[in-house]
Structures are given as C-alpha cells and as structure tokens.
Amino acid sequence: MTAAELISGAEFLRNAAQKFFKDRYQVPTIYVGSELHRDLGWTPSLRFVVQGYIHVFVEFSEDSPYPRILRMRLPDVLHFPEPIAVYVVCPEQVALNAANQKSIADLENHGFGLVTVDQAGVAWRRFAAVPLSQVISNADYKSELQGLTPRQKERIAQAYEDYKNKPAIGVTSLTEVVEGLALQAAKEAAKKQWIEAALARGNVADALDAMFQCNSCRNARGAIGGVRGYIADHRNLSHHWPKNKKRAKQRYTECRLAFVEGIRQMRNFRTAMRNIGLSGNLPAA
Amino acid sequence: MSEKRVPGKLRQIPPQHITRNPDNPRLIFRQQEMESLLVSIDKHGIQVPLSVYEEGDGYQLIDGERRWRCALKLNLSTVPALVQEKPSPLENLLLMYNIHALREQWDYYTIASKLTRVIELFEEEYGHAPNEIELSEATGLSRGQIRRCRLLLDLPDRFKEMLLKELELPKAQQKLSEDFFIEMERSLKTITKRIPEYESSLDDIRNALVTKFRSGMIPAVTDFRQLSKIATAVDNLGIAQKSTKKTLDRIFDSKDPITIREGYQNTVEFEYDEKKAKRHVESLSDFFDEVLIDDHITELDEEFIRLLRNLHKRLGQLLRRVE
Numbered sequence: 001m002t003a004a005e006l007i008s009g010a011e012f013l014r015n016a017a018q019k020f021f022k023d024r025y026q027v028p029t030i031y032v033g034s035e036l037h038r039d040l041g042w043t044p045s046l047r048f049v050v051q052g053y054i055h056v057f058v059e060f061s062e063d064s065p066y067p068r069i070l071r072m073r074l075p076d077v078l079h080f081p082e083p084i085a086v087y088v089v090c091p092e093q094v095a096l097n098a099a100n101q102k103s104i105a106d107l108e109n110h111g112f113g114l115v116t117v118d119q120a121g122v123a124w125r126r127f128a129a130v131p132l133s134q135v136i137s138n139a140d141y142k143s144e145l146q147g148l149t150p151r152q153k154e155r156i157a158q159a160y161e162d163y164k165n166k167p168a169i170g171v172t173s174l175t176e177v178v179e180g181l182a183l184q185a186a187k188e189a190a191k192k193q194w195i196e197a198a199l200a201r202g203n204v205a206d207a208l209d210a211m212f213q214c215n216s217c218r219n220a221r222g223a224i225g226g227v228r229g230y231i232a233d234h235r236n237l238s239h240h241w242p243k244n245k246k247r248a249k250q251r252y253t254e255c256r257l258a259f260v261e262g263i264r265q266m267r268n269f270r271t272a273m274r275n276i277g278l279s280g281n282l283p284a285a
Numbered sequence: 286m287s288e289k290r291v292p293g294k295l296r297q298i299p300p301q302h303i304t305r306n307p308d309n310p311r312l313i314f315r316q317q318e319m320e321s322l323l324v325s326i327d328k329h330g331i332q333v334p335l336s337v338y339e340e341g342d343g344y345q346l347i348d349g350e351r352r353w354r355c356a357l358k359l360n361l362s363t364v365p366a367l368v369q370e371k372p373s374p375l376e377n378l379l380l381m382y383n384i385h386a387l388r389e390q391w392d393y394y395t396i397a398s399k400l401t402r403v404i405e406l407f408e409e410e411y412g413h414a415p416n417e418i419e420l421s422e423a424t425g426l427s428r429g430q431i432r433r434c435r436l437l438l439d440l441p442d443r444f445k446e447m448l449l450k451e452l453e454l455p456k457a458q459q460k461l462s463e464d465f466f467i468e469m470e471r472s473l474k475t476i477t478k479r480i481p482e483y484e485s486s487l488d489d490i491r492n493a494l495v496t497k498f499r500s501g502m503i504p505a506v507t508d509f510r511q512l513s514k515i516a517t518a519v520d521n522l523g524i525a526q527k528s529t530k531k532t533l534d535r536i537f538d539s540k541d542p543i544t545i546r547e548g549y550q551n552t553v554e555f556e557y558d559e560k561k562a563k564r565h566v567e568s569l570s571d572f573f574d575e576v577l578i579d580d581h582i583t584e585l586d587e588e589f590i591r592l593l594r595n596l597h598k599r600l601g602q603l604l605r606r607v608e
Contacts, residue, residue, distance in 0.1 A: 006323065006358045008314040009455035035360045041327075043360045062455030063316040069358065072327055093457040119458060 005033065005045060009062040013117055017046060017058055017089040020115060020123035025050050040080060042073045045089070053248040054131055057086045058115075065090050065114060066103040074110070074132070082245035083131035083252050087113040095126060111135030133252040134167040136160075136260060144263040148270065151282055152177070156263060167255035168238035174262040175235045179204045180282050181266055182227050186211060188278045204231060216276060223265075223272030230265045234258050293367030295334055300356040300364050302343040303335070308378050308402070309350055311395050313452055323355045331356065334365040336384075338372065347372065348384045375406035382424040393463040394448055396426065397434035436470040437463065444491060460499055465506045469494055472509040476516040480530060486537075493539035502544045511549040512536065518553040522560060528552060 005014075018030055027048045035043045036055060044057035057077075061067040065088055077084045088107060094100055095116045104126075107114055113129025141160065145153050155177045163170020183200065186207035190200035194217065195210040208228040211217045217224060237258060242248050270280035335349030346353060347369060356364045372380060378399055403424060407415045421428050437445070444466065451461045469491065477484045497503045515532055518524040532548040535541045576582060 006314065006319045006354050007316045007455075009453060009458075012454055012458070033357070038360060038362065041360050043358055061316060062457065067316070068320045068324060072324070091455045091457045094455070097457075 005060060007060065007062050010045065010060045012121065013060040013062070013089050013091070014045065016117040016121050016123040017060070017115060020125070021046065021048065021056070021058065021087075024125070025056070036084075037080070040073065040076050042069060042076070044086075052243055053083065053245045055082060055084045055245075056129065057084055059086065059088055061088055061090045061094070063094060064103060065095055065100050066107050066112075070107075070110075070112060077132050081249055083133055083249045085111075085113065085129035085131050087115055087129045089115045089117060089123065092116040092118045092124075109138045130164065130167075131249075131252045133249055134163075134256050136163075136256055140260070144260055144267075147267050148263075149281060152181070152266065152270070155180075155282060156266075160259075163255070163259055166238070167252060167259070168241060171234050171255050171258045171262065172236075172238045174259055175231055175237075177282070178227060178262055178266055178269075179231055179235075181269060181280075182208055182231070184281060184283045185269070185273050185278050187283075188273075189214065189217065192216070192277075220269075220272035220276050223269045226265050227269050230262060234262065293336065293369040296366055296368055297363035298337070298344060298366045298368075300353055300361060303337055303353055303364075303366070304340070304343060304345050305350055305353070306346045306377070306381070308374070308399065309346070309381055311350065311381075311392075313392050313395060314351060314354065315456065319351060319355065322351055323358060326352065326355045326361075327359055331361075331364050334367045336369055337366045338369050340371070344368065347377065347380055373410075375403070375410055378403050378406065379423055382426070392452065393430075393433055393467065394437055394445075394452055396424075396430065397437040398449075400424075400431070400434050401438060433467050436467050436474075440466060440470065441488060441491075443488075444495075447495070461495065462506070465498060468506040468509040472513040472516075475513040476533065479516045479519055480526065480533070483533075483537075490537045493537050496539040497536075497544070502542070504544075508545040512545050514557065515549055515553055518556060522553060522556040524553060524556060 014032070018032075021027065021030060025048065027050065030046050030048045032046055033043055034047065036047060036057075042057075045060040046058035048056050050056055059067055059069060067088060070086065070088070077086070095104060095114065104114065108127050111130050111132050111134070114126040115123050116126055117123050145156065148156070156174065159170050159173035159177060161170075162173045182204050186195065186200040186204075189195045189211055190197040194214045195207070199207050199210040205228065208224055208231075212221055212224045212228070237251075237255065242251055273280035331352050333349075333352070335352055336347040337344035337349075338347060339345075344366065349366075353364065382396075382399075382403070400420075404414060404420070407419070407423065415423060417428050417431055420426070420431055424431075426434070437448070440448070448461060448463065448466055451459050452463075473483075473487060473490065477487070483490065494503065498506075503509075512533075515529050515536075519526045519529055529552060532543075532552045535543045536545055536548045576585065
C-alpha cells in the first residue's frame with residue numbers, strides 16, 4: 001500500500017501529527033494512507049482507533065482549515081455503521097489567517113477537530129473532534145430552543161456542554177432538566193388540588209401518571225405522556241456504554257436524537273402546561 | 286527525437302498497484318488544484334486514462350500522477366490505465382516533459398531538478414551535450430525557461446537543498462521561492478560581471494541576502510533588480526565603482542541593517558531619475574523641432590500651451606539657480 005498524499009507539503013504535517021496523536025492518545029498503531037472500508041470512498045491521511053470503538057480519521061490540509069474531502073464524504077461517514085471522529089491538521093498560519101475564521105467556526109460546528117502545526121513543526125490541538133454521528137449543529141440546536149424561557153435555555157446549555165464532551169451524560173443531564181420541569185408542574189397541580197400533594201413530592205413517573213389521569217390535565221395528556229416516555233427511555237442512557245463499534249455508533253446516534261427530542265418534549269410540555277393554567281416553568285433556583 | 290510509441294493496452298488497475306515515477310520532475314502538488322480534480326473525479330470518474338508501464342509485480346506511472354493521487358484519496362478500487370512498453374530512461378523523462386508542457390505550468394525547480402539528467406542521458410544517446418535549441422526541442426520548454434532553470438541548476442547544492450526543503454513545506458509556511466533564487470542569481474551575475482572581486486565571496490553574499498529576505502529586510506524579490514541597477518550604474522551612469530561597491534558591501538553584510546531599497550535610493554536613484562528626465566527632455570525637444578519645422582503651431586491645444594508656459598517659468602527658476 002502506498003502512502004502517497006494528495007498534497008506535496010504533507011510530510012511536514014505528518015511528522016508533527018503522528019507525534020501529537022501518539023502522545024495524546026497513546027495509541028499503539030497509527031495507519032498511514034490506509035482505507036478503513038471500501039464503501040467510505042476516502043483514504044484519510046492517518047487513522048487510528050481510540051477507546052476500542054471510535055475510529056479517528058486525520059486529514060492533512062495545507063491551504064484551508066476545511067478540506068473539501070470532509071464535505072464530500074460527510075454523508076458516508078454519518079451512514080457508516082461505526083463511530084468516526086475526524087481531525088484536520090493544517091499549518092498554524094492557515095488557522096491564523098482572518099479569511100479562514102468562518103471555515104474554522106464551521107469546522108468546529110460540524111463536529112470536526114483541528115490541530116495546527118507551528119513553524120517549528122510542533123502540533124497543537126485547537127479543538128477536539130467528536131464522533132460525527134453525535135453532532136448537533138449549532139443552527140439546529142438554536143432553532144430547537146425557541147419558545148423556552150431564559151432559565152430553561154440556561155439549564156439546557158449546561159446539559160449541552162456535557163453532551164459535547166460525553167453525549168450520554170449530556171442526555172442524562174437533559175433528562176434531569178425535563179424531570180425538574182415535570183415535578184414543578186406536578187407541584188403546581190397539587191397546589192390546585194388536581195392531584196394529591198404526596199404524589200407531587202414522590203417520583204416523577206407517579207406524579208406524571210397522576211397528572212395524566214386528572215381531568216384538569218386532560219387537554220395536556222399528549223405532552224404528559226411524551227415526557228413520561230422520554231424520561232423512562234433516557235434517564236439511564238449513560239449506563240453500560242457499549243464497547244462494540246457498531247453498537248457504539250448506534251448509541252451516538254441515539255444520543256443525538258435523544259438530546260434533540262428532550263428539548264422538543266420540554267417545549268411541548270411547557271406549552272401544554274400553560275394552556276391548562278400552569279406556569280410551564282422550572283422550579284425557582 | 287523519440288520514435289513513435291506503440292499504443293498501450295487499456296486496463297483497469299488498482300491504484301495501490303501503481304507507484305509514482307521517481308523521474309517525474311513534478312514534485313509539488315498544490316491543494317487547490319488537487320481538490321478541483323478530486324471533485325471532478327468524484328463526480329465523473331477518471332475520464333483520461335493514466336499511462337503506466339509494467340515494473341516488477343506492479344506498474345510505474347508515466348503520466349497521471351495527480352489523477353493517481355486523487356484515486357488513492359477517493360479510495361477508488363481501480364483506475365483506467367494504458368499499459369505502455371517500458372521506455373528508455375531518456376524517453377521516460379522526455380515523455381513527461383512533453384506531456385506536461387502541454388498542460389499546466391510546472392514549478393521551475395521541478396523542471397530544473399531533472400534537466401541535468403536529461404542532459405546526461407542525451408549525451409549518452411547522441412554523443413554530445415545538447416545545446417539550448419536542442420534542449421528546447423527535446424523538452425518542449427522555451428529557451429527562456431531553460432535559462433531560468435539553469436540559474437537554479439547553477440546554485441550551490443546547499444541552496445538547492447534549501448529551496449527544495451522550502452518547496453516541500455505547506456505553502457503558508459514557505460518564505461523562499463524559486464523566484465527569489467532566480468532574481469537573486471540574475472542580479473549576482475550582473476554584479477560579478479561588473480565587479481569580479483565579488484566572485485570569491487558569492488556564498489557569503491547569498492547567505493546574507495537569504496538572511497535579509499527571511500527577516501523581511503528585502504520585502505520583494507523584485508528588489509534584486511535595484512541591486513543590479515546599482516552595479517550597472519558604473520557603466521550606465523558613470524558613477525564611481527568605489528561608491529557603488531561601498532553600498533553593495535553594506536547590503537551584502539547581514540549585520541548591516543541597510544536594505545536594497547535604501548542602498549539604491551542613497552547611491553543611484555537620483556542619477557537614474559535624471560537619466561530618465563533627460564530622455565523626456567530630448568523627446569520634447571524633438572517634438573518642438575517638428576512643430577516649428579512643419580509649422581504646426583496653430584494646431585497646439587490650449588492646455589498644452591498652458592503646460593509649456595508653466596514649464597518655461599519652472600525652467601527659468603531652475604536655470605537661474607544653476608547659473
């Protein structure tokens with residue numbers, strides 16, 4: 001197998017990148033110019049596996065922080081049955097160039113990582129790559145937040161930070177926010193004597209079941225059932241993370257869907273609660 | 286020059302079975318042009334087959350290194366390739382020169398790096414070293430391109446290595462370019478022709494100029510043209526060699542902060558401007574003769590007459606001070 005690169009300035013970047021990734025991830029093997037799978041239609045400059053189940057691709061780029069192969073192959077990477085994270089390695093000057101700042105922001109927003117190499121041939125990580133199947137773009141994230149209160153947005157943002165580092169923990173954090181919203185609604189319903197006060201202080205599933213059954217909440221049953229199911233399905237998502245590559249990829253995809261779904265459930269629940277005369281807010285801090 | 290080649294057989298070959306031709310003079314592949322080709326191949330496939338010949342268990346490229354590199358990046362299972370007969374070493378090189386001369390411009394170092402080999406192989410095959418015309422016909426390069434290549438070829442090995450190392454860096458990290466060395470060598474040739482005593486210290490001079498360029502004291506490679514003009518001022522402007530040499534000595538001293546532009550301004554710029562003005566005055570004077578002899582006075586437009594009156598006034602002031 002030949003290791004010919006697309007560009008001729010690659011050797012300088014390769015030397016720095018190999019050292020950097022070897023030191024950072026302590027990986028025993030870094031493949032140079034080697035395919036992962038024929039269907040991907042992409043031979044990355046380097047590739048290796050971390051944590052036993054995430055493939056990390058590294059692509060060298062000498063002029064641009066966002067090489068075209070990334071956009072060309074993003075759909076294939078997303079459909080690949082195993083999780084893949086992608087780093088770009090480019091010269092430091094390229095990353096410092098004002099004209100490239102929009103591309104760098106896009107790169108980060110799309111979940112790719114960036115490593116730059118300075119004049120002395122030393123590599124530095126600008127931001128980390130995440131498995132692309134877990135990426136929620138900033139645009140999607142912001143549009144999902146519409147209609148929520150500043151406090152709710154703040155709590156979701158905290159969960160989103162967790163999500164970016166560890167998606168399953170991010171989903172668990174968001175589930176806790178959803179639970180808070182549900183318990184506050186149950187507390188307000190108990191105050192109005194729609195449900196028993198003891199139920200509002202108990203576990204969230206019982207409180208939601210009580211609300212589901214009470215007549216005053218009949219017009220909000222869809223939203224109550226949705227939140228009830230969401231909490232049941234996702235509160236333990238971070239437990240038992242699979243080590244198998246294919247199942248790990250499924251779990252990343254589940255996390256992305258779960259996080260977006262959690263925000264939607266909150267929005268629907270808030271609207272439904274307000275329609276039946278409750279606040280639809282989180283408990284006071 | 287080279288005899289007709291037998292047309293090759295078209296085959297589908299895995300790109301991993303092909304190796305690059307070590308004699309390919311093209312060493313530098315830039316991202317922008319490679320990505321355009323990458324997109325095109327991804328959409329339409331490889332439309333023009335590569336040219337290869339059998340070598341050992343695999344194939345070696347004659348033509349199509351950019352397409353081959355793209356095929357590897359896109360992980361194509363096979364590429365179309367015409368399998369040619371193995372060419373002679375000279376044919377191999379000349380084929381690549383001629384194939385590429387029809388397409389995009391190569392970097393000069395790329396061309397120059399293999400030109401010596403072409404000359405050697407030509408000599409082996411034809412019993413004499415090729416002259417500039419023969420070399421131009423064989424390679425498809427213009428004589429001007431060959432001369433520029435020769436400036437790079439004549440560089441001491443240390444500077445050639447310096448240039449190659451620089452060209453291998455990503456473009457954003459390159460400082461020295463082929464143009465830098467070509468312009469520097471041209472000016473140093475002009476200088477040593479006029480002031481031969483610099484010949485013995487040429488390497489030190491090159492070092493100093495590289496240092497000044499790297500530190501930004503020579504902001505543009507075209508500044509070397511001013512360096513040449515300082516040296517030719519001895520012949521062209523009658524400036525004392527002692528004075529120009531003093532300036533050149535300072536420019537060639539890496540510790541002296543003087544730039545080429547400052548040296549030029551301090552020694553010869555005024556004289557060159559004066560020479561230029563003299564040519565304008567002579568041209569104006571010829572025009573006046575034409576106007577007077579052919580009686581075109583009534584045809585002169587008002588704006589021109591106004592400018593002449595103004596010039597007359599300025600000339601009066603100037604000449605009064607001269608006298």
